[in-house]
Amino acid sequence: MSELLTVRDLKIEATAYPPGEPPKDITIVEGVSFSLPKGRVLGLIGESGAGKSTIGLSALAYGRGSARITGGEVLLNGENILKLGKSGIRKLRGDRVCYVAQSAAAAFNPAHRLGDQVIEATVAHKLMTVEEARARATYLFGVLGLPNPETFGERYPHQVSGGQLQRAMTAMALCSNPELIVFDEPTTALDVTTQIDVLAAIKHAIETTHTAALYITHDLAVVAQISDDIMVLRQGKTVEYGTTQQIIEAPAQEYTRALVNVRQARKEEATDQSDRQLKIENVTAGYSNGFKVLHDVSLHLPKGQTLAVVGESGSGKSTLARVITGLLPPMSGTVTFDGKPLTPALKQRSRDDLRRIQLIYQMADTAMNPRQTVRDIIGRPLTFYRGLHGAAKTARVKELLEQIEMASGFIDRYPAELSGGQKQRVAIARALAAEPELILCDEPTSALDPLVAEGILSLLMRLQAETQVSYMFITHDIAIVRAIADSVAVMHRGRLVRFGPKSEVLSPPFDDYTDLLLKSVPEMELGWLERALATRRMESAGH
Template sequence: MSEALLQVAQLCVGHQQTVLIDHVSFELRKGDVLGVIGESGAGKSTLGLAVMGHYRGALRPLSGSITFQGQTYHPRDACRLATLQGKRVCYVAQSASAGFNPAFPLGSQVIEAACYHGVLTREAAQEKLLQLFALLGLPDPVQFARRYPHQVSGGQLQRAMTAMALCSSPDLIVFDEPTTALDVTTQLDVLAAIRHAVKQTRTAALYISHDIAVVSQIADSLLVLRHGKQIEYGRTADILRSAAHPYTRALLNTRHPAPLLVAEQHAPVLELRDLTVGYGNGQPVISQLSMTLPRGQTFALVGESGSGKSTLARTLAGLQKPQSGELTLEGKALSFDCQRRTAQQRWQIQYIYQNADTALNPRHRVRELIGRNIMRRSGLRGAALKARLSQLLEQVELAPELADRFPSQLSGGQKQRVAIARALAAEPEILICDEPTSALDPLVAQGVLALFRQLQQSAGLTLLFITHDIATVRSIAHSVAVMHRGKLVRQGLRETVLTPPFDDYTARLLQAEPTLEPGWLASALKVPSPEHPLSLQEILT
C-alpha cells in the first residue's frame, strides 16, 4: 500500500474560546479522493483551507498536526505550510465569480499561478489550458480563453476555475463544492473529468460537498462533519452500506424526497407570450418563448447551464429588457422595465439570486439587509421590526443572534438563507427562485423547501423555481418546463414531463440525476449527449 500523501492528526482550529474544528483526524493517499460531508457551517471549508495552511480572519490552528509528503507541520508551522499554495496544493472555491478578476480574460487568469510558480512556461501553460478547457467541455477553447468572466455562464466559470487548479499539476487539490451551482449534465462531465484527472495523475483530492450522492461517486473515503466534530470516517462503500451515526443516515434519506401531490391547475397569475431576448448584436438567448405561471403553485424550470434560465428569470423580474414579447400580471399588462412598474407590482415579484455572495451588500449587517425590506413594506420600527426580523430568521433556520453579523462572517449556506429571508420580508405574491437551495446542505434545503410549501398553502405564494436538481423538482413542483438553447422543449404537469417517452435532451437530464447506486457516474456517461457528438468518457479513453 502506498504511503499517505496527507495525514491530519487531532487537528483543532478556532479562535480563543471558539473551536470550529475539533480533533479531526484522517489520511489521504496519492490518487485517492476523500469526500468531506456535512451541513452548512459544519467546518468543511475551514478544514479544507487548514490543510493548505490558510486560515480566515482570526482563526488559527490550536493543536494537532498536518503531515504533507512526509513533512510534519505543527500549529507554529502554519506559515511554512502556506508556502505550498498554488504549486503543490491548489484550491477550487465554491463561488467561481469571486475567484476571477473581471478586468482580465479568463485564459490569462487560468495560467497565472502555473507561470508565477515556474511550473510551466507561458507557451506550455497556454497549450495545457486549451487541453483542459476541451476536457471540461467548454466551447471553442481558443475563443473561450479570450472571454471575460461576465461573458460566460456560472457553470462555465466554475469549470474554468477547475482548469486553473489542474493547470499546475499539484499533488493535492481541495475542491470546495465545485459542482454545487452546476446543472446535472455539466456536473456529470465535471465529475468525470475530476475523477479521471485524479486517478491518471495520482493527484490526491479533498472533495467538499453537501451532496452525498455526488461525493459517493467520486470519493474513495468519506469524512462526515457536524458542528466541527468528526462523527463518521471510513471507506465510502462501508458508510453507504451501513452508516453508524443517525446524522449520516438522515443525509442518506434526503436522496428520497416524498413527491408532492399534483394539485388542480389554477388560473394563471403571470403570462408570457412570444418572448425574445438577446445581448447586443448576437444570437438571441431566448427565442419566441411562451409560458404561464398558475397561481399558488410551483413552476419548475430545468435545463443546463447557458440554456437561458437565469435570463428568463431576470426578464420576468424587470431586470432585463427583451427584444420582443408580452407580459401580463393578473390579466393586466406588466412592463419589462422594473422602473416603470408600480410600487405594488415591484413588491409582488421578488427575486432570490443563485449567488448570495454577490447578492448581499458586504458592508451591511444581516439586520440591515432584511430590515430595510421590512420597514419599506410594512412600516415597522423598533420592537415590532426586531420581532419580525427574528421571525424571518427562524423561518429559514437561522439563529436570531446572527442578525448582527456581516455576510463575510457567514457560511455560504447561511448567506443564501439570509437572501431568502430578505425576499420573504417583502411579502411577495410571486417568488422567482434562481437555484435558492444549491448552496444549502440537504437537511437545511429540505426545511427551506418545506417553508416554500407552507407559504403556498397559507399565503397562496406562486413560485418560479429554477433548479438542476430533479429530486427537488419531484418534491416541490406542480408543473415543469425543460429549457434548451433558449426554448422550452417540454412543459406540462410534473407527472407528464417526468414520465416517458422522453425527448433526447430530457432523457439526458434525468439520467444525469445523481443517485446512491454504485456505478451511476459510469452508466450516466454512456447516455448520448445532444450537445457533444462524443461523450466525455469517449474523449477520456
C-alpha cells in the same frame, strides 16, 4: 498501503470579531485525524462551517484568513509540513501539493493565455523547462477532454466555457506532477450537464497520474462518484469516517443518515392546472445591444401552485424572472397577472402591482444591506406597502419572524450575525411582508448546504399551504423539482423545450435536452458516473 498524507489530532483556531465586543479566539477544527494513501481520494463532506476547506488547506500548511493551525500534525510522506519554514512551505505549494478552487473564473488572470498560466508554477519551481511544461500541459488537456489540446492553451479565459475553465485549472494543478491535490468544491458552480463531464475528467486524470486527492464538497451524491473513502464533518469535528460504500449504504450516525436521505420526499402535483394566474405569451427579450436571450416563450402558472423553471446557465431562467418583475421590458409578447396585462417597465407599474409580485434572490448576502438590522430589512416593505410604523411595524416584524421559524430575538441582529440559512429565511420574510400573491424564487437554495436547503424548501411549502401564494422556482436541481413542483418548464438557450405538469415533463418520451438534463443528475449510488457516461456513449453512437 503506504500513507501519503497523515493528519493527527488537527486543531485550528481563528479570531472572531463579534459586533460591539472585543476580539476572541475560537476553535473551528478540533481533534480531526485521517490518512490518505497514494493514488486514493478522500472526500470531505459537511455543511458550511464544518471545517472542510480549512482542513483541506491544512494539507498546504495554510490557514485561511485569521485561521491558525495550533495543534496536531500534518505529515506528507512522513514529514511534518507544519514545521517547515517559509521557504520550505513555498517549495511545497505548487510542487508537491496543489489546490483547485471552487471558482476557476477567479483563479485565472484574464489578461494572460491559459497555457502560460497552467505552466507558470511548474516553471517557477524549475521542475521542467518551458518546452517540457508545455508538452505536459498539452498532454493533460487531452487527458481532461479539452478540445484541440495542442492549441487550447493559446486561448484566454473568456474564450472558454465554465466547465472547460474548471478543467484547465485541474490541468494547472496536475502540471507539476504533485503528490496531492486538494479539490475545493470544483463542480459546485457548474450546471449538472457540465458537472458530469468535469467529474469524469477529474476522476480520469487522478487515475491516469496516480495522484492522491482530497475532494471537498457538500454534495454526497457527487463525492460518492469520485472518492474511495469519505469523512463526514460537522462543526469542526469528525462525525463519521469510512469507505464510500459504507457511508452511503450503511451510515452509522444520525447526521450522516440525514445527509444520505435528504430530499427524498416528493410533492404530489395539483390535479387541476387550468388556472392562469400568471400568463406569459410569446415573450422575446434581450438586452440593449440587441442580443436576444428569450425566444417566443409562452407558459402559465395557476394560483397557489409551484412552477419550476429548469435549465443550465444561460438558458434564460433568470431573464424570464426579470421580464415578469418589469426589470427587463420584453421586446415583444405580454405578461398577464390575474387577467390584467402588466406594464412592461417596473417604474410604470402601480405600487399594488409591485406588491403582488416579489422576488427572492439566489444570494441573500448581496441582497441585504449589511448596515441594516433584521428589523430594518423586514420593516421597510411593511412601511412602503402597508404604511406601518412604530409599534405596529415592530409587532408585524416579530410575527413574520415567527412565521419563518426564527425567534423575535433575531430582530436586532445584522446580516453578518446570521447563518446562510437564517439570511435566506429573512429574505423570505421580507418578501412575505408585502403580502404577495406570487414569489419568484431565483435559485434561493443553491448556495446552501443540503440539510439547510431542505429546511428552506419545507418552509416555503408550509407557507404556500397557509397563504396560497404561488411560486415560480428557478433551479437547475432536478431533486428540488421533484420535491416541490406542480408544473415544470425546461429551458435551453432561451427557448422553452418542454412544459406541463411535473408527471408529464419528467416522464418519457423526452426531447434530447431534457433527457440529457435528467441523466446528468448524480445519484447516491456507487458506479453511477460510469453508467451515466456509458449510456451517453451508446446514445451518441446510436445517433
